[in-house]
Amino acid sequence: MISAENVSVAFDGKIVVEAVSLELHCCRITAIVGPSGCGKSSFLSALNRLTDLMPGSSIGGRIHVDGVDILSGKEPPVGLRQRVGMIFQRPNPFPLSIERNIQLALREHGERNRAKLAEATEKSLRRVGLWDEVKDRLGESAMRLSGGQQQRLCIARALALEPQALLFDEPTSALDPLSARVIEDLIQELGHQLAIAIVTHDLSQAKRLADDLTVICYRDGRGVMVACGPATDVFRDPGDSDAALYLGER
Amino acid sequence: MRRESGLKALLWAISMGVCALLVWIVADLVSRGTGPISLEFLMAAPRDAGRAGGIGSLLVSTFWIVAVATGVALPIGFFSAVLLAEDTHSRMSRAVRSCLDMLNAVPSIVFGLFGNALFCVALGMGYSILSGGLTLSCMILPILIRTMEQSLRAVPKEQRFAASALGLSDVTTLFRVLLPPASSGMAVGLILGVGRALSETAALIFTAGYVTRFPDNLLDSGRSLSVHIFDLAMNVPGADERAYASALVLVVILFVINSCVRLAARHFQARLAT
Ligand SMILES: Nc1ncnc2c1ncn2[C@@H]1O[C@H](COP(=O)(O)OP(=O)(O)O)[C@@H](O)[C@H]1O
Ligand SMILES: [Mg+2]
Numbered sequence: 171m172i173s174a175e176n177v178s179v180a181f182d183g184k185i186v187v188e189a190v191s192l193e194l195h196c197c198r199i200t201a202i203v204g205p206s207g208c209g210k211s212s213f214l215s216a217l218n219r220l221t222d223l224m225p226g227s228s229i230g231g232r233i234h235v236d237g238v239d240i241l242s243g244k245e246p247p248v249g250l251r252q253r254v255g256m257i258f259q260r261p262n263p264f265p266l267s268i269e270r271n272i273q274l275a276l277r278e279h280g281e282r283n284r285a286k287l288a289e290a291t292e293k294s295l296r297r298v299g300l301w302d303e304v305k306d307r308l309g310e311s312a313m314r315l316s317g318g319q320q321q322r323l324c325i326a327r328a329l330a331l332e333p334q335a336l337l338f339d340e341p342t343s344a345l346d347p348l349s350a351r352v353i354e355d356l357i358q359e360l361g362h363q364l365a366i367a368i369v370t371h372d373l374s375q376a377k378r379l380a381d382d383l384t385v386i387c388y389r390d391g392r393g394v395m396v397a398c399g400p401a402t403d404v405f406r407d408p409g410d411s412d413a414a415l416y417l418g419e420r
Numbered sequence: 421m422r423r424e425s426g427l428k429a430l431l432w433a434i435s436m437g438v439c440a441l442l443v444w445i446v447a448d449l450v451s452r453g454t455g456p457i458s459l460e461f462l463m464a465a466p467r468d469a470g471r472a473g474g475i476g477s478l479l480v481s482t483f484w485i486v487a488v489a490t491g492v493a494l495p496i497g498f499f500s501a502v503l504l505a506e507d508t509h510s511r512m513s514r515a516v517r518s519c520l521d522m523l524n525a526v527p528s529i530v531f532g533l534f535g536n537a538l539f540c541v542a543l544g545m546g547y548s549i550l551s552g553g554l555t556l557s558c559m560i561l562p563i564l565i566r567t568m569e570q571s572l573r574a575v576p577k578e579q580r581f582a583a584s585a586l587g588l589s590d591v592t593t594l595f596r597v598l599l600p601p602a603s604s605g606m607a608v609g610l611i612l613g614v615g616r617a618l619s620e621t622a623a624l625i626f627t628a629g630y631v632t633r634f635p636d637n638l639l640d641s642g643r644s645l646s647v648h649i650f651d652l653a654m655n656v657p658g659a660d661e662r663a664y665a666s667a668l669v670l671v672v673i674l675f676v677i678n679s680c681v682r683l684a685a686r687h688f689q690a691r692l693a694t
Contacts, residue, residue, distance in 0.1 A: 218585065220581060220584060220585055222584075223580065223581060223584055225508065225509040226509070247587075248587040248589075249587070250587075251584065251585055251586065251587040252586075252587045255585065255586070256581075256585040258578060258581065258582065260578055262576070262578040262579060262581070262582040263582075264579065264582065264583070264596070264597050265597075265600055265601050266596070266600070274586070274588065274592070274596060275586040275587060275588060278586075278587065278588050278589065278592050279587065324582070327586065328585070328586065331586065331587070
């Protein structure tokens, strides 16, 4: 449902990553790996135009979501971001109550009915396995939750909008191993329900989760996609010396 | 280790010194200034150039001058701060920022002359509470804008990304996501601004004037409390005790405003956060 063709991202005219082509489909997990600074986050942000918030950024190539060209600038990104959610490295709940964290975006997008809001809140908290832990303190500040719970809340917050795709930018690297495992299992589970892209530094995590794998490496001071395909194939035979080095080295 | 504890002791001594200074000033004001204070002193207009009577009319003038100053500066300052915090990079916003910082360093007497030329003369408001208040609003705008902008910018940008990634509008993001954590810092900016307006003398002498009557409306001249203290101390022999009493009242007002704004910010923060 998301297709990126020959996408590049530049800051102040300087290209940081280029030649990335991939497709995200429902019920498949695509992992994106590569050394830090090669532009994985920049590429991921381009997919729901979060790059708009970064001063000096520009995107090249073509990105279609559900067949619609999102770079044409014709439609405002609000609808796009409802359909394509994003989860960040550091859990970033709003300094509001647990309930409000989930309902804020729903209200913004026009849902006013309290019963429906409560229902959507319960549903998305259940989907991330947080309901039983927090159902008695929905009014408490989300900042009191543990890091892993906060990250699950952020995922629930994105799920409440019923997106078709979720983009994860190193969602477990700021968490302790136990919480990381919980999040990873959750992503695996969500992988059966929607299209997922996940940037990760952890190759074993990529191996466990990915249906498809994209490798980005440095070339001439910028990130370039060097391998792409079904994960098992790419791990077995990257078909590129840099990719082989990166995948083999860890 | 020894050096570190020595340094620590020094820092402690310095901070104790600062606190002691504050206590000393307040104690001095209380010991010399409580004499004249009475209900009558707080309600009546001064008589005999301030040797007799009270400070009632000055409190009224002061209130209106500060109200005009904050009433004008707060909304303008708030929206400018929001715009500046959003636009961190453009050349325009950087130019505005350095202008504000320069304005912040301009001596208040210069604002007085400017206010006199613009509000009193060019706009025909004469020596009035309105001229004084508007002059003070120009004077406190830079500090209001810069402190408010900085507290908005101190909110981690991940919060902005999170809001945007959920498709929240700029307005919702501002009021629901950025303002609650920024509000205590913004309150500090407001306290600084109001404090500055309350304690200003130089800029008011040329704009609000020093008539001691109760003002009838905003176009009347009115003497603020700080101008009164200055006048009693410099020009009126035999009014020292009343100068101290007026200063004590001013300090109490500052304390009260300080606590009120902080309380209000906390309340506001709690309400937005539910
Ligand atoms: N907002 C920005 N402005 C300018 N340069 C940026 C910005 N964000 C990232 N970059 C640069 O883009 C390159 C890629 O960054 P990033 O996408 O975060 O890489 P990765 O996620 O793979 O570690 C880095 O060199 C970084 O300095
Ligand atoms: Mg990154």
